[in-house]
Amino acid sequence: MTERWVIHLPVTAPDLLRARIFARTAARVLARLSTRVEPGGVTVSAEDQQGVRHWVFCDQRLPGDARCALPVDHTAPCSRRPPGLRRP
Ligand SMILES: [Zn+2]
Numbered sequence: 001m002t003e004r005w006v007i008h009l010p011v012t013a014p015d016l017l018r019a020r021i022f023a024r025t026a027a028r029v030l031a032r033l034s035t036r037v038e039p040g041g042v043t044v045s046a047e048d049q050q051g052v053r054h055w056v057f058c059d060q061r062l063p064g065d066a067r068c069a070l071p072v073d074h075t076a077p078c079s080r081r082p083p084g085l086r087r088p
Contacts, residue, residue: 012047016054019044023056024071040067 011026013019027039040059045052058068060078068078 013044016044016046020054020056020071027056039069 027042031037042056043053055072060068066080
């Protein structure tokens with residue numbers, strides 16, 4: 001049996017845009033609490049089509065083994081952190 005378990009936490013939103021926004025916010029908050037959270041793997045789906053997943057973060061590889069933390073549909077260059085967020 002695997003050593004890793006994945007938490008599936010159903011949260012509803014009225015449309016894809018708001019589902020992505022809520023999922024990004026929740027992932028960023030949870031990632032501050034634990035390094036076990038993998039924001040780049042977050043997806044959302046329609047309730048009646050849960051097999052069709054929509055990515056939430058860009059998650060492109062960046063130099064230095066980092067990942068892009070911007071939304072999947074961003075138009076600015078990839079970045080390690082969203083605009084407006086400062087280091088703690
Ligand atoms: Zn990107």
